[in-house]
Amino acid sequence: MKMIQRTRTPREDRLLAILKENSDRFYIDDDGVIHINWEHPxxxxxxxxxxxxxxxxxxxxxLPG
Structure with a gap:
């Protein structure tokens, strides 16, 4: 079976970069729940x-706004 690859949008690229950059501050479990690393300074x-x-x-x- 041949896999079709699609290119990421610029928005997806930015999100992926931010997630990688901050990967030591949180993690996402198998259920998709985001957990914060409260030990990170x-x-x-x-x-x-x-x-x-x-x-x-x-x-x-x-409040402003």
């Missing part, structure tokens, strides 16, 4: 940055 720093930004939001604040 960059992951911890990014999460802390977001938590600190969220801490400044008060009830009743209007």
């Amino acid at each position: 960059a992951v911890r720093a990014e999460v802390m940055k977001h938590i600190e930004q969220l801490a400044h939001i008060k009830p009743g604040d209007t």
Whole structure:
């Protein structure tokens, strides 16, 4: 049986590059569930940055956008 190969789109190429570049920060299990590597220093720093930004939001604040 002959396999038909298709070329990837630029969007697929970008996604694949990002996934490869960040492969130490997460993994995808056999069921397709994405798991975050919470031990990775960059992951911890990014999460802390977001938590600190969220801490400044008060009830009743209007969000930008």
